Amino acid sequence: MTDDEKQNGANLPVQDEREIPSVAFKLEGKNLEIAISGDYSRIKAGAGSRHVSTGVLQQLTNLGSHGKRFDEEATNFALGFVDSMQPRDAAEMLILAQMAATHQAVMMFARRLNHVETITQQDAAERAYNKLLRSYAAQMDTLKRYRSKGQQVVRVERVTVENGGQAVVGNVQHGGRATDER
DSSP states (O other), X not given: OOHHHHHTTTTSOOOOSSOOOEEEEEEETTEXXXXXXXXXXXXXXXXXXXXXHHHHHHXXXXXXXXXXXXXXXXXXXXXXXXXXXXXXXXXXXXXXXXXXXXXXXXXXXXXHHHTOOSHHHHHHHHHHHHHHHHHHHHHHHHHHHHHHTTOOOOOOOOOOOOTTOOOOOSOOOOOOSOTTOO
């Protein structure tokens, strides 16, 4: 691979051939026009209703970034994250949008933390950064629990069977109480 290809992102894996959803902004006076393009099928399917998908898109539009009220790149990043996570329902759609927003805030405070000039600035940026990191981890855990629908997996790392003992190897399911036990 040439240096040119590396700089242009040619070394990034291609997820699929579909056109990713994106937005373009045009600010006319106090009005913001939002032009959407790409394949929104995952987002529409996950949202479950036009109101949810439209609402999430408007909220992602309002994310902005440092020094910008509206930021196409920030919105497209968040939109791309939600799309790539393939939300299964409206609840997942909302938590994924929150995760994208939290991640952007984490990165903003990481940047601020790297460019502080006073101890006060450092303390404030560090507190916000750590709170946001904990929030993101909690959101990730919530999504994981929600997607697993409460199923728990128990993995036994080490089993010792003494002489004369027996062990069962394989998937063991507890079916609850036997029908003749009452």
